[in-house]
Amino acid sequence: MxxxxxxxxxxxxxxxxxxxxxxxxxxxxxxxxxxxxxxxxxxxxxxxxxxxxxxxxxxxxxxxxxxxxxAARRGDCVRRASRSFLDRVFGGSAAPALMHLVKNSKLTDDEVAELRRLLDKKSAD
Structure with a gap:
C-alpha cells in the first residue's frame, strides 16, 4: 500500500x-x-x-x-486531508474545529452520545 x-x-x-x-x-x-x-x-x-x-x-x-x-488506504488519505484542513483553517488546532463542527452541525442523539463517549475516554487517558 x-x-x-x-x-x-x-x-x-x-x-x-x-x-x-x-x-x-x-x-x-x-x-x-x-x-x-x-x-x-x-x-x-x-x-x-x-x-x-x-x-x-x-x-x-x-x-x-x-x-x-x-494503492492508498482511505483512512490514511482522510488523516492527511484532515491534518491539511486543520492546518489551513484552524492553525493546526483540533479543539476549535471540533467546537465549530458541533455548534454548526445537526447531530443525532446517537452521534451526541458517541461524541460524549469519545470525549470521556479522551479525558480518562
Missing amino acids: ADSVAISDAEWLVMNVVWDDQPVEAQQVVDRLSAANDWSPATIKTMLHRLVKKQALTFERDGKRYLYRA
Whole structure:
C-alpha cells in the first residue's frame, strides 16, 4: 500500500468509487461520475491516470478493460486531508474545529452520545 497522497476534491470522488467497488473498471467509474458531475469520460479517465501517477491507484489490464484498485488506504488519505484542513483553517488546532463542527452541525442523539463517549475516554487517558 502506498502512503497517503494529496488528493484534490475531484479526485476524492474518483477514489471513493474505487474504494467502494474495487476492483473497478474505468467504464464503471465513468458511469458513476459522468452524469452526476457533468464530467466527460475523458476527464474521468484523466483523473484515473493522474491517480495512478500519484500512486494512489494501481491498474491491471484485463483484455481491453482496465481494472483499478486503491494503492492508498482511505483512512490514511482522510488523516492527511484532515491534518491539511486543520492546518489551513484552524492553525493546526483540533479543539476549535471540533467546537465549530458541533455548534454548526445537526447531530443525532446517537452521534451526541458517541461524541460524549469519545470525549470521556479522551479525558480518562
